[in-house]
Amino acid sequence: MTASLVDTALFTAAQSRELDVRASRDGGLSGYELMQRASHAAFSTLGRHWPDARRIAVLCGTGNNGGDGYLLAALAREAGWQVDVLALGPPAGDDARAARRHFEASGGPVRDASQGQNAWNDADVVVDALYGTGLNRAPEGVAAELIRLLNAAGRPVLALDIPSGLTADNGTAPGVAVQASVTVTFIAYKRGLFTGRCGLAGTVELARLGLPDAMVSSMEPDARLLSESALPPRPRDSYKGDNGHVLAVGGDHGTAGAICMASEAAARTGAGLVSVATRDENVPSINTVRPELMAHGVNGPQALEPLLARASVLAVGPGLGQGAWGHALWTTALDAGLPLVLDADGLNLLAKEQRELPSQTILTPHPGEAARLLGVTTADIQADRFDSARALARQYRSVVVLKGNGSLVARPDGCVMVCPWGNPGMASGGMGDTLTGILAGLMAQQLSAWDAACLGVGLHARAADVAARDGERGLLAMDLLVPLRRLINGLPV
Structure with missing residues (x-):
């Protein structure tokens, strides 16, 4: 991995622990030295985001994450800040015990967490050092109550490595979890910081702790973040036939909007020609x-076949329905063997009737559709989005876009890319159609199915972020198309 690839690599909790081991074994760094580097990095983050802060409350757990918190607290005291430290209990490991002794030697008192739950009332920032990447269950007892009270207080929070209660592997929160304003994560990104409930992390920053790229790149990441990209300029002698012909199939009674949005998005992305196969009334x-757009009323397979003969790519599903009309068009379209994007009712029909799909196929399920395709529950999908995306790609031998907060792009060989863009305004009708x-x-x-999925998911989310500058509430799917045009051409927005 080059330096840029290192900065987009995502690791599981187990891989993160192995990187810590390698830092000690290959880099000659003790666990305590890593804690010291982490605390300095966190204190720097604290100063950059809250330059006027002079009083902090630090919540320390019993593990190494708590050790990071003690050393950060010591740095703050040395800088003349007022520091309140609340501890869940005595440190469990040698390094964390040494960190606590260092803080106490600086003159800082440590209070029992059960007795000091209002310590943050006067704090400019609260530091969450309760749990690290090893937690995969719901916080309990005093810790759970502490987190609930902290979230209710609404104070700015800096989380160390990962917000307590958020799982590092999957971005789930099986119980109460800290809502952080900023998370500084150490050595490498954890994949749970970028999907599912990853909004709990707030702004995520990576502190490499001075470790060389080679140390991180010696381990193959579990997944990677998408990077910003665009299409190159077209040749000056380009004409519409060079840029493909999309046939969008869908729009049953009352759903003309879905197929219209999908078709216009294809045109705005640069397809040379876009045809629409839909109900006569649309x-x-x-x-x-x-x-x-070239809209055609299609009442059945015979009317669809001439359109298929002229198309180079199919977009099947928006507003298609699951009735006789939609099923007949779906079957005929899949039989054509053309490169395919399958969405919405196109996916629901596939869940009911397994079919061999073209080699260049993209499936775009939301969690509910993904659950139907795998025969599980939506909760099962969300419990491990990475495993779910990979399972879908393997089973259907297709590129899969598992939509949601932190959309995943997976292919059958297990490679997964994660989208770091997007916003809550995208939770509105028509986003999937575009x-x-x-x-x-x-x-x-x-573009191949894989390249199109990686580029397209990123463009879609980035366009939504630009459009949301005017506010997330009220964001409409078609609002994305103006910034989309600039983004795909590599122009500033």
């Missing part, structure tokens, strides 16, 4: 809203 409205169109538009321009 054609006038599509022609009015977006005359550049993503379908974007992916189809990219495939029309000769």
Whole structure:
């Protein structure tokens, strides 16, 4: 891995612990020295984000995460800050015990957490050093109550390595969890900081603790973050036939909007031609809203076949329905063997009727659709989004986009990319339809299913972030298309 790839690598909790071991074994650093580096990095983060802070409360657990907290508290005292430390109990390991002794030697008192739950009332910032990456269960007892009271207080929170209660592997929170403002994570990114309940981490920063790239790159990451990218400029002699022909199939009675949004997104992404196969009643409205699209009323497979003959990529599912009309078009479209993006009812039909899919296929399920495709519950999907995405890609031998907070892109060989962009404003109707169109538009321009999925998911989320500058509430799917055009051309937004 190059330096840039190191900075996008995501590791499991077990891999993170192994990196700590390698830092000691290969880098000659003791566990206590790593704690010292972590505390200095955290104190630097604290100063950058809250430059006027002069009083902090530090919540320390019994493990090494608590050790980081004690050393941070000592640094703050040495800088003349007022520091309150609350401890869940005595440190369990030698390094954490040494860290606590160092803090106490600086003159700092340590209070029992059960007796000092209002310590943050006057604090400028609260530091969460309760649990590290090893916690995979719900916090209990005093810790759980402490977290509940902290969240209710609404104070700014700096989490060390990971917010307590958030699982490092999967981004789940099986119980109460700290809502952090900023999380500084050490040595390498943990994959749970970027999907599921990852919003609990707030702004995430990576502190490498001075370890060389080679040490981190010696371990293959479990997943990677997507990077910003765009398409190169077109040749000056380019014409529409060079840029593919998308056929969007869907729009049953009452759902013209879904197929129209998907089709326009394909056109805005740069597909040379976009046709729409839909119900007769939808054609006038599509022609009015977006005359550049070629809308066709299709009443069955025979009417669809001539359109399939001219297409290079299919986008099947938005507004398709699961009735006789939708099922007939779905079957005919899949039989064509063309590169395919399958979404919405296209996925629901696949869950009911297993089919061989074209080699270049992207499936775009949300967690509920993913659950139907795997025959499990939505809770099962969300409990391990990485495993779920990989299972879908293997079972259907396709590229899979598992949508949601921190969307995942997986392929059958187990490779997973994670989208670090997006915002809550995207929780509105039509967002999935525009993503379908974007992916189809990219495939029309000769991108493989994998490359189209990685680029398209990133463009979709980044466009949503630009559009959300005017506010997340009220963000509409079509608001993405203006910044999308600039982003795909590599222009500033």
